[in-house]
Amino acid sequence: MKPGLWNNRDFLAGLLFVVLGGLAVALARGYPIGSTMRMGPGYFPTVLGGILLLFGVYVLLRGVRSGDEVKGEWGYRPLALISLSIVMFGFLLDRVGMVPAIVATLFAAAAAGREFRFKEVLLLAVVLTAFSVAVFSYGLKLPYPLLGGY
Amino acid sequence: MQNPSIARLLVLALVLGAAHTALAQAPYPVKPIRFIVGFPPGGSNDIVARTLAPALSEGLGKQVVVENRGGANTAIATELVAHAAPDGYTILMNAPGHVTNPSLIKLNFDPIRDFAFITRIGEAANLLVVHPSFPPRSVKELIAFSKLRPGDVNFGSSGIGTSVHLSAELFQYMTGVKWVHVAYKGGGPGLVALLSGEVSLYFGNLPTVIRQVRAGKLRALAVSGLKRAPAAPDIPTVAESGVPGYETATWWGLSAPAKTPPAILARLHKEAIRAVNAPDVRQRLEGVGADIIGNTPEQYAAFIRNEIDKWAKVIKAAGIKGE
């Protein structure tokens, strides 16, 4: 396989569709399909998965032929850090409370940026924590623990 | 002189021991209480909880905060409370899903043993209504009509496993008629379908549906409770119309994690009964069609056990599968 394929835009897109479509069909095999006039729960997902798979094959082959590359570079680091910061929020809120969760999320997200100035991020954390607590806990009376989990 | 630090340690230990004992009999509550509701805001469950919460807060002296954890027909909320700390700061608003889910989906908790049942707050009967173009005018006529046309009559519901659906399943189970179930996503669409005639009959939530009946858009055949509904004393019950023993209702109850200390449970029970019988709460709940019950923990627990068995039979006979 040409190493260039992994940078081939349509190849990857097609591959993604093939994988997702294939998964959809495979997982739907456990659901009764029924008939066209009396569709079971498995009918729609199977048909959709199949269509996606076909589209995927088409796009994949088209990509191999055209060789168009993915523009720019993949931002693995920002992607990982942003995802981590979001996940951390969900994980921490119930366990250590809203305030630590907000601070952790902000620091992790800020780390995904190009520059990280500690004092700035700290100030941002303080301001946003105050704002969030004011709006969500006092303003909207959402019952989230501020410090310490449930 | 004896070692001063040992003496100090002993004193500290004594003090801590005394404090611990004092804390164990600490006043309850000292912080807000989470009132977990298994539906998103807007449903009758949530409305009853929000109507009750202020009165409970008043009696307990600390805020009772409604927390919606909707999903899987209350299974998510119920699981959360089953595994919550049994310190009296987490209570659950039960709904009929509690007794029907065990027969429909796989649960990560025991619906009986993991809970301390406090009281059954109330219940509201469903109203069996039909579209005006549908010929039967009484339950007896309905049964006769349906027996002549098995698989021909459509009934609507607000979703599989809901009280609307299962009321109809119980009816079929007890009378032997065979209807076709047409499910909708929620009570709103279900009611619209009935009004437009897309389905012929529906076991609807009484306060919502009675308006349409009084306006002549729907015809009421019977109420689903054991006794006639105060809001509609002119409508007979299903039981007295030819299906003796028929009884379904939407109900609401209060429970807590199983190992919650008895003293706290007693306090919660006392306050719940007081709140439920407070005149303004009573008036509001009855306004949404609820019959206040407020029984003892033992009665409530027995009710739960009976209901689980009853619905297990009906669900199995109807062949309903959740997952």
Add this chain to the structure above:
Amino acid sequence: MEILNHLAFGFGVAFSLENLAYCFAGVALGTLIGVLPGVGPLVTIAMLFPITFHLPAVPAIIMLAGIFYGAQYGGSTTSILVNLPGETASAVTCIDGYQMARQGRAGPALATAALASFFAGCVGTLLIALAGPTLGEWALKFGSAEYTSLMLMALVASAVMTQGDAVKGLAMVVLGLLVGVVGVDVNSGMARYSFGVPELVDGIGFTVVAVGLFAVAEIVVNLETREPREVYAGKLTGLMPTARDLKDAAWPTVRGTAVGACFGVLPGAGPALSSFATYMLEKKIAKDPSRFGRGAIEGVAAPEAANNAAAQTAFIPMLTLGIPATATMALMLAALTLQGIATGPQVMLDKPDLFWGLIASMWIGNLMLVILNLPLVGVWVRLLTVPYRWLFPSIILFCSIGNYSVSNNPFDVYMVAVIGVLGYVLVKLECEPAPLLLGYVLGPLLEENLRRALLIARGDPTVFFTRPISLAFMIATLLILVVMIAPGARRSRQLK
């Protein structure tokens, strides 16, 4: 005319100091929660529910209603500024609104959104007053067959949504349809693609999908390069729309209002679908469709008008039929019921002060909203000059809190991260997110109604053609197909 008497009476009710104050409180609060993603009118009204016990019925419903339609105004703010839909219906506004912001035209975009919303709100309110019961009855004629053909028509038209590559765009619609399948199947009760996870049994929430695909993916794209990338490149040209802008936005606003008013009455269709539908319509009839997706002001005016009109007419089933079409309406209905007021066919006669007072206050509320939102445009635009390294962590934070607040479940937040990753990959591979979102909205409705229509018709497919409204949609679908294929065939022949 009797209507004028009623309206005069209604204004009398609405203009009391108490009712004006509650109206303002409602719309201001509504705007705020509209701006915040995730937190919506439903949660807020639920929070305020006990307060309504101590208020008389008229101010209570005026305030709650204000929160509801006020949220639609605020929802477009973050959509335009940072590609983050504040309300579900504002997702479509992201497509062109955000591009306008990046070109330095955030001000005109925000202002146009406010003005279009005001127009739509006024018309919507007028419709309730003049034709409320009639529209309500019309909505009742919509059965499963009609919904099916309508969704089919929208699905076929969705090819219009794609900016670039048609095949990938269609694949995205299909992928969106699949994402919509996750969860319990209404017709059989079977949980699909839930992997035994209880939170997936109710499907993946719209907020999760929209926030992940649009906002999160966009942020990662902006951070991926090592050299600083100017996110908001255009020079800030001005706060208000130009005369040209207003002229361009005028007819789309009117059309959007019409579409939104019709869709809003249909239980289950809702503001989100109406904003998609009107966007597709505008793009289809535009002289230069390629402008859409690059900052076309029509792409902001029409959806905003649609979702506001829908927000007003959504009250019709609740007020005139006593049927709560959505959970938010159910809450409002309950608030009224607890006050001892039964809405339904009789409410106009039994409680005219409530009905007409509410109508008048909705009009007042819309006026308050535009007065509130237009000056704020300057503030919001100023926000964009904040360095991006401060802006994006804040966006991520509000995405997280907002999504958590939908069901108070950390799982929703985790899903945002997952969808965000998927969204980033899709954007890098030049697959557009908007068609996916459309498929996600349409899919469940289409499948549910198709199967139900066939169930009721006992497997007879002619039902879609024998019922008049359904037949009309099927013919329209066919026409759209023909129109789409024919020029395409001509073009490919020319290319050869």
